[in-house]
Amino acid sequence: MDSLKSKFIGCLIGSAIGDALGRRFEGHWLSDALDQEFMGRWTDDTHMMIGVAESLIEMKGFDGEHMARVFIRNYEMEPWRGYASGPPRVFRMIKSGVRWAEASKRLFGGAGSYGNGAAMRVAPVGLLYHHDIAKLREVAEAQGKITHAHELGLEGAALQAYAVALALQIDRSFDFDPHSFLANLRNFVHHEIYRFKLVKVEELLSCEDRKRVVRELGHGIEAFNSVPTAIYSFLRHSRSFQDAVLYAVNLGGDADTIGAMTGAISGAYHGIEAIPERWRNGLERKDDIEKLAEKLWEIAKGF
Ligand code: R7I
Ligand code: MG
Ligand code: MG
Numbered sequence: 312m313d314s315l316k317s318k319f320i321g322c323l324i325g326s327a328i329g330d331a332l333g334r335r336f337e338g339h340w341l342s343d344a345l346d347q348e349f350m351g352r353w354t355d356d357t358h359m360m361i362g363v364a365e366s367l368i369e370m371k372g373f374d375g376e377h378m379a380r381v382f383i384r385n386y387e388m389e390p391w392r393g394y395a396s397g398p399p400r401v402f403r404m405i406k407s408g409v410r411w412a413e414a415s416k417r418l419f420g421g422a423g424s425y426g427n428g429a430a431m432r433v434a435p436v437g438l439l440y441h442h443d444i445a446k447l448r449e450v451a452e453a454q455g456k457i458t459h460a461h462e463l464g465l466e467g468a469a470l471q472a473y474a475v476a477l478a479l480q481i482d483r484s485f486d487f488d489p490h491s492f493l494a495n496l497r498n499f500v501h502h503e504i505y506r507f508k509l510v511k512v513e514e515l516l517s518c519e520d521r522k523r524v525v526r527e528l529g530h531g532i533e534a535f536n537s538v539p540t541a542i543y544s545f546l547r548h549s550r551s552f553q554d555a556v557l558y559a560v561n562l563g564g565d566a567d568t569i570g571a572m573t574g575a576i577s578g579a580y581h582g583i584e585a586i587p588e589r590w591r592n593g594l595e596r597k598d599d600i601e602k603l604a605e606k607l608w609e610i611a612k613g614f
Contacts, residue, residue, distance in 0.1 A: 317582035318479050319438050319611075320604040321552075323364065325578020326434050326571045327357040327600055328590045329556045333570030334393075339563035341521050351593040354393040356571040357600075358385055359432035363454055364603040367435055371610060373450045379411035379457045393567075395532070397424045398458045416460040423460025427534045429468035430455075431568045434575040436468075437475030438607050442614065444499070447472050459534075466502050467534025471572055473499050474542050478580035487580075489516060489546040496542065508539035516546060521562060530564025537565050541572035545580070552577045552585045 330353040336342055362385050366378035383402045386394065397418050404414035418424050433451050440447035451472035452465040459465060477495055481487065490513065497509045511527050518524060528543055529536025544559035552574075559573035560566045578586060583601075591597060 312583075314582065315479070316605065316608045317584060318579050319608040320601050321578035321581055321583040321586060322434050322438055322475060322479065322575050323360065323578070323600050323604040323607075324583060324591060324594065324597065325552060325556070325574035325581075325586055326360060327353050327574070327594055327597075328578075328586065329559065329570030329572070329574025330354055330356045330431075330567045331594065332556060332590075333560035333566035333568070336560050336563055336566035336570075339566065341525065341563050342561050349590055349593050351590075351595045351597075353571075353595055354567050355395075355398075355428075356431040356568050358389060358392045359398075359428070360434055360571070361385065361596075361600065361603065363432050364435040364607060367439055368603065368606045368610065373436075373453055375411045375453060375457060378454060379405050382457065395426060395428060397426060398428060401458045412456050415456060415458050418460065423464065424458065425461040425463040425467075425533055425535070426459065427464075427467060427532055427537045427565065427568050427572075429459040429464050430471040430534050430538050431571050433468045433472045434475050434579075435603070435607055437472035437575070438479065438579070438604070439611050439614075440472075441476035441479050441611070444473065444476075447476055448499075463502060463504065464534050466500060466505055467538040470496065470500055470505055471538050471541070471575070474538075474545070474576050475579045478545070478576045481580060483580065483582075487549050489513075489549065492546065493542075502535075504535045505539065508535060509542075512539055512543045512546065515543065525562055525564065530562045530566070530569060532565045532568070537569050538572060541569050541576065544569065544573040545576040549577075549580065552581045553587055 455468040548554035560570040
């Protein structure tokens with residue numbers, strides 16, 4: 312298979328697998344569970360990632376009104392996927408007539424959400440705009456604004472999208488350099504908290520103490536306490552998709568989401584062939600997710 316196509320598919324399938332694996336560890340502290348009982352059911356993270364991909368494909372790019380409608384349609388079909396409180400509130404506001412870019416500004420006392428919901432679903436943006444950083448940031452933040460108005464929620468989404476794009480573009484036949492990967496990310500971010508966390512990521516690269524990793528990077532539902540942790544999990548185990556994703560979900564906390572984001576980056580780096588078959592075969596709606604990745608690849612080729 313074409314290597315870029317394999318990486319597109321690896322990214323979206325990898326994200327869904329990370330979500331499905333992490334679902335069972337959500338809210339745990341550190342664990343050591345293995346993957347024997349892989350049950351391929353995923354949560355809101357993948358459900359919304361599918362929505363992002365569906366809308367980008369149908370509109371051949373970003374359309375906020377359309378994407379908001381796709382999110383609402385998907386949510387109403389399967390509201391039991393484990394959505395947090397913010398997105399459903401936004402969906403109700405939009406349905407009652409509030410404009411798609413306005414509703415999210417009303418959450419959390421008018422500050423908007425800094426939850427990781429805008430970042431957990433952003434992988435398709437990283438794929439589609441991997442060749443154009445300015446456009447990648449613009450669309451990563453624009454899709455985030457549907458539900459997340461807080462600038463830290465939006466920067467988390469942009470950072471995750473850029474990590475996917477970088478991983479996608481690395482040629483695996485050369486030695487991988489985590490330091491230059493991190494230097495790119497540090498130059499990309501605007502907010503001090505992300506810059507600080509990315510410095511920590513580098514310091515912790517050879518750290519064996521998972522408690523310290525959780526203490527310093529976080530494993531929470533806030534974007535700044537989970538996106539850097541996912542980047543770290545990928546870098547810590549950059550040679551193996553399986554090791555990276557298992558490491559991520561075993562950190563506990565917001566494990567489905569950190570698993571999903573790690574899986575997206577690692578899958579974009581390694582490609583679909585590197586993802587264990589027993590995980591791929593057990594994944595809910597695997598064929599649909601693969602088709603979305605293929606369509607994104609077709610569109611990206613034409614840009
Ligand atoms: O960000 P969001 O979609 O949640 C994603 C998470 C992932 O773990 C999924 O797997 C799923 O379980 O949910 O949803 P939001 O409701 O926007 O944000 C999530 C949570 O972050 C909120 O419920 C708050 O606890 C917290 N949060 C805030 N708390 C205080 N002040 C987000 N923004 C704020 C804030 O401004
Ligand atoms: Mg979830
Ligand atoms: Mg989660």
